[in-house]
Amino acid sequence: MLLLVGLVLCLASARALTTFPQKLQVGNLDEDVVVTCNTSEQQVTWTLNGELEPMAELVAEGRTLTILGLDLPAAGNYSCWAGSVLLDTTYVVVRSTCKERMNVSCQAESYRGSFRCSWRAPSFSVFRARLTRSNGSFGDWVHVAGRGGGFSASFADPSFCPFAEELHPLQLHLEGLSDNSFLSFTIHFFIRDIVRPDPPQELTVRRRGGRLYLAWAPPASWPLPKSYFALLYRLQYELPDGAQADEYLEGREETSLREGARRVRISCRDPNASPTWSPWSAWRDLETARPRGPAAR
The missing domain is CATH 2.60.40.10 (Immunoglobulins)
Known part of the structure; x- marks a missing residue:
């Protein structure tokens, strides 16, 4: 985000x-x-x-x-x-008094109250940050590591409850310092708006009843139970002519594979909140999973 x-x-x-x-x-x-x-x-x-x-x-x-x-x-x-x-x-x-626009990117892998933020500020040598938690308390100042004008740090709200509705945004206060100037600013956001899951895991291809089936598991970092934290999955097939075709499934972890597809990969996201898809899994080759020759019939 x-x-x-x-x-x-x-x-x-x-x-x-x-x-x-x-x-x-x-x-x-x-x-x-x-x-x-x-x-x-x-x-x-x-x-x-x-x-x-x-x-x-x-x-x-x-x-x-x-x-x-x-x-x-x-x-x-x-x-x-x-x-x-x-x-x-x-x-x-x-x-400082001269203002420019700067992008601060924050991302959480799940609803556990932890997230990471990064930004660029080449004119400043050091930053520190402090989180105002969901219960209104202040966290400790965190020294922010910087390299080549880029800064990033991880934060956690131990009071965050993944099962409760987020009524108030988190506040992250940042201060930057150079040898002669100082800046201070606060960003506000909800965890639900910055969630980007990890890729689905444990992709397996099985042959059953003459058809191929793909099975997978949610990301290891995704909270449980699955019934409450459902995921929308996106399968992307690569066809023999190089074209790609997508298929969307919600709350399922197995599907029959498209006939003739050469390979498949999968991504996921929270269907009820963040529109951001996870990174893709690695491509899974389907050619080697298909039966070959008369003996396989």
């Missing part, structure tokens, strides 16, 4: 951070930001990114430092010192 979210992605950055700083402060572009040193010392000195660099837009007073008109060069790691002793550190970033 693709969720289109309005995001801030126009601020370029070096990808220096690998995790969220313990103490983070977000300010608006061109607005003043006050950073406070968590100490009992009355007078401290400040460094920005490890360098003692007095600037006209920085005003120090006691345990506070005011950044006048926060901009990208002023973002970074602010540390306060008593002589050579480090007292406190605050990472200051700019809340």
Whole structure:
């Protein structure tokens, strides 16, 4: 499932951070930001990114430092010192204001309350995410792995009940960080809208009464009982001329095979909710299952 979210992605950055700083402060572009040193010392000195660099837009007073008109060069790691002793550190970033569209794709393999989301955000080096569960409680922040500008993470709602109607959507809150900018957004969705089953399994071809029959089993990850979590199956045949023909079956796990077909594969989906089909199973060759020669008659 693709969720289109309005995001801030126009601020370029070096990808220096690998995790969220313990103490983070977000300010608006061109607005003043006050950073406070968590100490009992009355007078401290400040460094920005490890360098003692007095600037006209920085005003120090006691345990506070005011950044006048926060901009990208002023973002970074602010540390306060008593002589050579480090007292406190605050990472200051700019809340982004230039918005673009970004696709967030979330997918669940069944109704067990677990799912996986992925997205691309090349301008940001690290993300974290937190799930608001179906019972209203908050999950812990989850560090999101990133590679080549792509991010993905798995989540689970232990309070999710597969037999109950989903009355309220889940909420997934994401925060992204670069060395100088910050974004925050929330996506809302129902599990029923992002379910994509795994392929059916255990495909077997049997000959009975002069005809071939295909049998299969639901995906191992699909919940039980079958009577409650029925599946719609789609069989796709490849014919001798290379054409393909489809057949649809609901709630069944066996069918006689189409005469003359060379091979068959099968997919499935929830007929009552998500319209997304599972990936196809591997093709099953039917030529080798047919009897050959007079002795087989």
